[in-house]
Amino acid sequence: MLKMATLRNLHHSIKSKISIQQFKRQLSVTVYCHQEYLRTSIKDDEKGIRRITLDDTKKRNALSLAMLDELKQRLQDANMNESVKVVVLGHTGSVFSAGHDLKELLDETGSKFHSQIFNRCTEVMNLVQDIDVPVIAEVKGVATAAGCQLVATCDLAICSDTSKFAVPGVLIGLFCSTPAVALARAVNRKQALKMLLTGDPINAKEALDCGLVNKTVPIEDVEKTTQELAERITRHSSRVIGLGKKTFYRQIKENRDEAYCITGNVMVDNLTYEDAQEGIRAFFEKRQPVWQNNK
Amino acid sequence: MLKMATLRNLHHSIKSKISIQQFKRQLSVTVYCHQEYLRTSIKDDEKGIRRITLDDTKKRNALSLAMLDELKQRLQDANMNESVKVVVLGHTGSVFSAGHDLKELLDETGSKFHSQIFNRCTEVMNLVQDIDVPVIAEVKGVATAAGCQLVATCDLAICSDTSKFAVPGVLIGLFCSTPAVALARAVNRKQALKMLLTGDPINAKEALDCGLVNKTVPIEDVEKTTQELAERITRHSSRVIGLGKKTFYRQIKENRDEAYCITGNVMVDNLTYEDAQEGIRAFFEKRQPVWQNNK
């Protein structure tokens, strides 16, 4: 609890435009204290859209253990923050993320450490889907291996028409087995296997056609398009969006009958939300609903 | 049994063009007796195609409890009728169906009633897939919420190029969690989530691209196209079609090995049908097979 409070202060500090130096000093007392520098940045707008930007360009936004720790914290924080309604996961540079940090996967670091990395990576991927807040990937370049897994995992994705996606683990003798989990649940089977067995990239058009992304636009329009998509979601009650997103991932893993059992109960429960009754009343009164917006 | 007999007489009456007054009087003794008027109509052709038409235009073909009751009865009846080989589920007006009747979802009606509605809705959706007779959605306009769920649930769907599909529950604070069950099993995950989280409609082309419908044609060709598709199916043995459809939904929820276990046995069983042996013999004798057509 203390840590979260500290973090909130920090986020507040960021908005207050304190100097980077001051900021880093403050950070030294937080959960990030084991890191030399921040690999992500965050920025909130007045509509409730939080941008989490992968910002470790030199390392091609590698999903090192430190980066994964940071992302985990960022996602949990976004979810706990009442005012955050949508997360946009963007990046600096020409690479969304190149996947795991290969230096961490060398023999020297040992299987126990490798386990830790893959567990943390799975935690982050699952957080993306399991938090209430929708997460949109904003891709303006290359997403490979666990970076491609992250795009496949996000609820939604917008990419530039210059983007490329690959799961090229086979090129270094490490089959992209964990990325395959996300990829094979996002795109059709033969497309997933082609990418996994060849390691070859697909372009933005192919990514769109197979359902890996929702839309591809010229690179200069990516941010605007993502922002518009995010804003479409912020119109709605955060609590209802949260319930719906959670329920979506609960039902998708069940067979049809069990899925209806779960969702039928959720619908009845959803109707007891003030936001639902307000929404239905507003519909009849031909006016915009006013959401409680308690998550 | 008595009820079914009564119903069949009624259906016969409909064809005999009795007056609406007479018709309503007759209805008073049937299962529809709790309803003031019929929300659907049926029409059979000589090829075994039964059209069930959603016909409550004023209410945008809302899936009220009464409409769901009626649809349930219609589907069961179609399945039990030996001469019905395919069901086309069409509509009058510009709306296929706008989903649940929101008046029934207000607080006043209570959670118990809400449960009843969603249970009945699930029953209807499952009937569409679980009856032997294939069901084709014929969409010439807008299908939203549970209306979109119904299209996603049907075995096949044809739509006009003016059609739109949406799961816009978020606009009224009621996430389309039950429609998501059908939608997420028909289209790719990012498309389903985009529709659910934004509430925004997709057009006919997008519906085709993501697999929500089988074909989109100019509005004036919709009925002809649906009829042709239905007729393609009526060429075949109803009993074999029934076995196949049932088996399809049985195996799809299992993993591959269990699916093959089920379907392998079904194939052996199917070969003991007179229609299969007739079909194979006709093939060798280069003639059209003559089906038993007992369901």
Next chain:
Amino acid sequence: MLKMATLRNLHHSIKSKISIQQFKRQLSVTVYCHQEYLRTSIKDDEKGIRRITLDDTKKRNALSLAMLDELKQRLQDANMNESVKVVVLGHTGSVFSAGHDLKELLDETGSKFHSQIFNRCTEVMNLVQDIDVPVIAEVKGVATAAGCQLVATCDLAICSDTSKFAVPGVLIGLFCSTPAVALARAVNRKQALKMLLTGDPINAKEALDCGLVNKTVPIEDVEKTTQELAERITRHSSRVIGLGKKTFYRQIKENRDEAYCITGNVMVDNLTYEDAQEGIRAFFEKRQPVWQNNK
């Protein structure tokens, strides 16, 4: 073991261009001894690509029990052969395969024999996916019923733009229930049901759009395109490809959390492979990796 050794000698003999007569004589002592003639041929190239060619043109490459037995043996052999890295499953004539041999499905042969056929067919389909070696379907014509199932089952597929695919069992009163298992896991549900319920073929473009094949090219380019795709895979460590392929099919049948549990462990294990450490080191040293290539 003896049998395999005999087979290997035979394969060697094939390459030595012995006369067909000699070849048949030799075969009489092998597992194929119950067959009058071979229904497939094999050809290896120096890159580790084994072509298994369905070559029973007169019977439209029917998957008779004898053909299935032969395919089973071919697939097992390819998997056990250290030098085979990819299998291309091609065909002579204008039909990839027309599915089961209908003569074997007549009443006279009896349900016990029918069971044997479908069990063997399922064994072959599952072998295609369960062996370590990737299998690419190379289609230059028509693939129907269990032939279409085989294309849907292969890890990858290339087809000519003249190709057609159908699951037309309904035309002979035998619903394609086993082909449906593979088809419904490769393409979207409404497309699968349309093919199954109508029996009508789809063309190459439609097959591509729904994910049944990876690519469609002019017929004269099919072999070159398949060869290139196969070669892309042969660049990689066979052992890593084998682990990855096996893991893909293991995880795809599980829910997300179980899938990550499986694949996370596989990643850690994969990192202990010499090929993985070599691959990562080669990456840092900016050179091509040298694979062990022990399967």
